[in-house]
Amino acid sequence: MRAVQLVATGRPLEDRAVALPEPGPGEVRVRVAAAGICHSDAHYRRGGPSLGSLPLTLGHEVAGTVDAVGEGVAEGAWDAVDEGVAEVAPNPPIEVVSSDTNRALARALVPGERVCLHYLVTCGRCAACLRGGEQFCARVQMIGKDRDGGFAEYIVVPARNAIRVPDAVSHAHAAVMMCSSATAWHALVKGRLQPGESVAVFGIGGLGVSAVQLADVFGAATVYAVDRVPAKLALAERLGAVPVSAAEGDDPLAALAALTGGRGVDVALDLVGRPATIAAAVKCLGVQGRAVLVGIGDRPFTVDPYRDILGKETEIIGCSDHMHGEIAGLLELAASGRLDLGAAVTREVPLAAGAVNAALDALEAGTDGVRTVVRV
Ligand SMILES: [Zn+2]
Ligand SMILES: [Zn+2]
Known part of the structure; x- marks a missing residue:
């Protein structure tokens, strides 16, 4: 499959042909439809924070369609490891969807469903996860930074990270919601x-x-x-x-x-x-x-x-990142029109290293554009 990858820090991203990833137990493979280009990607290209091993597919704002599911996903067995995940909700005006609800939302995932991807892959069991600080999970991995992300035709993630997108929300809008919103x-x-x-x-x-x-x-x-x-x-x-x-x-x-x-x-x-x-x-x-x-x-x-x-x-x-439990409520806000990303997604580009690099250059230069989305 095609992927736009960081091969060496401080260098432009490159178009590469890589193996189609296979979903393991508890994982889903998603055919990427849209992937937002974030200012963080420019930091990663420069080699700013610690990154996973290179070459690495960047892209952490991802939405698409479930393409294949690994062992246990169809039966809902995959989410057993998430027991006890706590969500912290000091004062949100809409109910932050509980981890139970999130699991229920994700449980019935089958090929063909539209999903967006929570970018933090966590264990759900360590002290940080249990006290509602999943960003500080001992084994946290961010997609598009610590593991392959969405500037590719396909991506594999734990089923828990794939959250259903309401019909009224486009893939492009769902994608940019995964980071910025x-x-x-x-x-x-x-x-x-x-x-x-x-x-x-x-x-x-x-x-x-x-x-x-x-x-x-x-x-x-x-x-x-x-x-x-x-x-x-x-x-x-x-x-x-x-x-x-x-x-x-x-x-x-x-x-x-x-x-x-x-x-x-x-x-x-x-x-x-x-x-x-x-x-x-x-x-x-x-x-x-x-x-x-x-x-x-x-x-x-x-x-x-x-x-x-x-x-x-x-x-x-x-404030660092966000919580899995905050996403379903946001999707509902977008579906109801209270959160309109129409003004946020200002440009769409194809899955091609030249186009992604140009968008990253523009972000570093600070142009008028708000968000560019890669349409795969
Ligand atoms: Zn971002
Ligand atoms: Zn953890």
Whole structure:
């Protein structure tokens, strides 16, 4: 089968012919229909974090159709190892689907069903999995990073990771939800956003488009969208947010202070990861506000400990990935139209290394595009 693979870090991805993977016990093979191209893929191409052994097929936002099932899947026996998986749900406004429901949703998987793939493959049994921190599973593997991902014609994953997609949701939308929407949702959960509170979203990219809409699902009174790019601000405004320009010469902190009557915002999401945006997400908070750091960055940021944190009892909260149990609810939101990814998927490209590399180059350059999806 065809796959777009990372053969050596720091080099462009390559078109390669690889063996068709066979599903083992408890696994399903999925014919990939759509795979989102994420900014993280650019980090992986550069060799940023630790990766699985190369060559590696990238792509962690994947949706497609079940093509073959391994031993035990049709009988539902595959999910026995997941007993005891806990899901943490501090305050989500819609019921986070329990692991029981997720298992039931996945149990009847047969060839021909449309699915999207939760990108964290976990054991379901270690201390982290049992306390609801599956991202920190002792044996966690991310598809498209630690094991082969979706920039290919087929992918094999544990059946538990394949979640049914409602008819009303396209493969392309389901694919991008697997990273950007799910992580935006998890960030709002981590920020403990309450109905009637205000939210500032820094960075209107793939995550930001979802965060703006999902904040509304949480019951946010006002959502402020902060970005440097006028087209992205206009998009956020169409989605119901109040645009706040961070372009050269503009002062988003002063604007947010004025817009909130000097009170500051209750929850701020930094989806960018630059020192300036992280600091701004903390500084824009009001009393007992929460800043959630989502954008990946490795440079220090500067805040005033008294003025920005302890004097207001603000909190700085980390957000890493998302939970299996958060995905089914998101799919329902997309099916009902409350989460519209139409504005998020801006371009589709074929499964070809040249096209994927060009999209990754554009992401690194910071263009207007929100999300490019590989159509396989
Ligand atoms: Zn991603
Ligand atoms: Zn585990």
